[in-house]
Amino acid sequence: MQCAESLRLQAYFDSELDAASAHEVERHLDHCVECRDLLNDLKLLRDGLRRELPIERAPGDLRARVLAAIDREASPARPRVRPTVWRLPAFWAGAFSGLGGAAAAAALAWFLILPIGSSVLVSELVNAHVHSLLPDHLIAVVSTDRHTVKPWFAGHADVSPSVADFEAQGYKLIGGRADTVQNQRAAVVVYRHGAHTINVFSWASDRPAVTRATTRNGYHLDFWKEGNLQYCAISDTGWDELQGLVRLLRELAQRENSPT
Amino acid sequence: MDDRRTRFEAEVLPHLDAAYRFARWLAYSPADAEDVVQDALLRAYRSFDALRGSDAKAWLLVIVRNCHFTAAKQRQRRAAVPLPEEIDLEDDPAMISQDPGPEAATMRRDEARTLGRLIAALPEDQRTVLMLREMEGMDYAQIATITNAPIGTVMSRLARSRAALKARWLSESKESPHAMR
Numbered sequence: 001m002q003c004a005e006s007l008r009l010q011a012y013f014d015s016e017l018d019a020a021s022a023h024e025v026e027r028h029l030d031h032c033v034e035c036r037d038l039l040n041d042l043k044l045l046r047d048g049l050r051r052e053l054p055i056e057r058a059p060g061d062l063r064a065r066v067l068a069a070i071d072r073e074a075s076p077a078r079p080r081v082r083p084t085v086w087r088l089p090a091f092w093a094g095a096f097s098g099l100g101g102a103a104a105a106a107a108l109a110w111f112l113i114l115p116i117g118s119s120v121l122v123s124e125l126v127n128a129h130v131h132s133l134l135p136d137h138l139i140a141v142v143s144t145d146r147h148t149v150k151p152w153f154a155g156h157a158d159v160s161p162s163v164a165d166f167e168a169q170g171y172k173l174i175g176g177r178a179d180t181v182q183n184q185r186a187a188v189v190v191y192r193h194g195a196h197t198i199n200v201f202s203w204a205s206d207r208p209a210v211t212r213a214t215t216r217n218g219y220h221l222d223f224w225k226e227g228n229l230q231y232c233a234i235s236d237t238g239w240d241e242l243q244g245l246v247r248l249l250r251e252l253a254q255r256e257n258s259p260t
Numbered sequence: 261m262d263d264r265r266t267r268f269e270a271e272v273l274p275h276l277d278a279a280y281r282f283a284r285w286l287a288y289s290p291a292d293a294e295d296v297v298q299d300a301l302l303r304a305y306r307s308f309d310a311l312r313g314s315d316a317k318a319w320l321l322v323i324v325r326n327c328h329f330t331a332a333k334q335r336q337r338r339a340a341v342p343l344p345e346e347i348d349l350e351d352d353p354a355m356i357s358q359d360p361g362p363e364a365a366t367m368r369r370d371e372a373r374t375l376g377r378l379i380a381a382l383p384e385d386q387r388t389v390l391m392l393r394e395m396e397g398m399d400y401a402q403i404a405t406i407t408n409a410p411i412g413t414v415m416s417r418l419a420r421s422r423a424a425l426k427a428r429w430l431s432e433s434k435e436s437p438h439a440m441r
Contacts, residue, residue: 007415010422014393016400041426048429049394052375058280062294063273066301070265073302133274194395195277217271218317236275236317238397 003034013042015240050170055195121182126216128179129199129234132188138197139175139190149176149189157187159229161202162253166191171198171245181232191245196237198245205230213239222246226253268308272301275317278396279324282406285391286328286384296331300324318398321406378428386421389414 003009005028011017012025029035132138141152146163153160156178165173172192179186179201186203209225210232220242221234233246279300283293300323311319379387388407392398404411 007419010415010419011400014400014418042422045422045426045429046394048375053379053395055395056281056284057277058297059290059294062280062297063276066273066276066298067269069298069302070268070305073305127270130270130274194397195281196397215315218275218315236278236397238393238399241397 003032003038005032005035006038009035009038010042013039015238050194057195121210122214122216122221124181125201125221125232125234126219128181128188128201129219132177132179132190132199133197138177140177142175144173144175146173149173152176153178153187156185158185159187159202159204161187161189161200161229161231162226162249162256163189164248164252166245166248169244169248170194170241171248193235193237193241193245196235196241198233198235198237198242200245200249201232201234202229204228224250226250226257264308265305268305271311271316272304272308272320275320276301278317279320281395282321282324282388282392283328285388286325287380288328296324296327299331300327303327315402315405318402318405321392322408325406325408374432375429378425378432381428382421382424385409386417386424389417390421390425393418 005025008017008021008025009029012022017025029039140156141149143149143152144165144167146165150160150163153163153176163173163176167173170193173189174192175190177188177190179188181201181203182205184203184205186201189200189202191198191200205225205228207230210223210230213220213222215221219234219236220239221232222242223230223232224246225231231249233242233249235242276297279297280293283296283300284290286296288296300320303326304320304323307323379391382390385407389403392403392406398406400411400414403414407414409417
């Protein structure tokens with residue numbers, strides 16, 4: 001006999017519930033042993049899968065073969081991207097090139113919700129993240145040791161972000177590199193979570209904190225600010241997984257800032 | 261120079277690994293998975309203008325799935341369904357349920373193999389939903405898009421696959437009591 005709440009409990013586990021429903025499930029968990037057991041099983045199963053299953057990657061030459069096939073395919077009469085009214089970075093030009101109703105509405109909503117400049121910032125970050133995923137672009141200093149990564153930034157970026165290896169929690173520190181965000185040198189700390197790469201950008205900013213989380217082109221971006229350091233974590237991993245790392249980093253920053 | 265190709269490289273190609281994994285979860289051998297993925301990326305390139313900045317990863321996986329169906333139909337017509345290469349002697353149950361040995365490394369390897377085999381034994385619709393959620397970190401809406409199913413169906417498939425896997429995993433690991441830890 002299964003508790004009637006089991007599907008909702010699963011949705012809770014998968015971070016699919018809004019705050020009010022999540023709160024209801026948490027209250028239900030207080031007095032339903034069956035659902036507590038189920039929640040525990042769900043965690044064990046997820047941990048087991050992520051720990052034990054190998055993360056497969058496409059063979060190294062597949063990318064080159066795909067590009068070669070595309071080049072063979074590219075005909076001289078390929079469609080041109082229509083010029084747009086807004087001067088957008090090239091990366092986004094395609095997104096707005098066919099301004100259908102939905103796209104226009106989405107674009108408008110985008111500009112209404114976010115503070116001015118944010119959309120440029122978001123595209124800059126997504127661009128940098130995607131660029132970093134190209135072969136050999138990800139990491140300038142390869143290390144799983146925060147005592148190597150953190151000092152490296154002193155010479156290569158203008159900031160000194162929180163760095164730690166969270167391998168025990170599933171976020172393995174794999175290195176760092178310097179990048180540019182909003183015309184400033186930024187530190188990028190690179191983590192691996194399962195099959196996914198998470199880039200954590202940080203740069204000095206006197207502007208009001210960007211805190212709104214957003215999703216662009218399949219990548220989630222979560223923003224937060226510590227002192228005058230603006231952070232952004234970006235990845236194609238799930239929201240709950242990305243926010244798990246953000247939580248760890250914020251706790252770390254708080255520990256670093258509090259007097260011992 | 262070629263703007264379209266540059267954008268394709270930036271927006272779609274980063275999801276090549278995810279596409280490859282998805283093909284593998286659709287039970288393709290490594291070699292066949294490569295073919296399906298290459299086919300899917302060519303198709304994706306042809307219809308790239310339809311993407312318009314929406315979720316490129318989910319979009320690419322939808323195309324992989326469509327290629328999978330086309331290939332399956334062609335195979336059916338030829339009435340020759342090849343067995344996936346991965347089912348070889350090593351994965352034979354008789355070989356796996358041997359004593360896992362005292363060393364942790366051996367145990368982990370065995371456990372991974374056991375889990376891999378249990379997952380391979382799930383029905384395809386359950387396996388893909390489970391892997392997209394747990395390994396790819398996709399949310400219900402994305403999984404619904406990729407598997408072309410309502411969200412309610414995604415939820416029940418997910419629940420069924422998790423329950424089945426849990427039950428089988430437990431019964432498999434009776435001899436090795438650390439399997440769930």
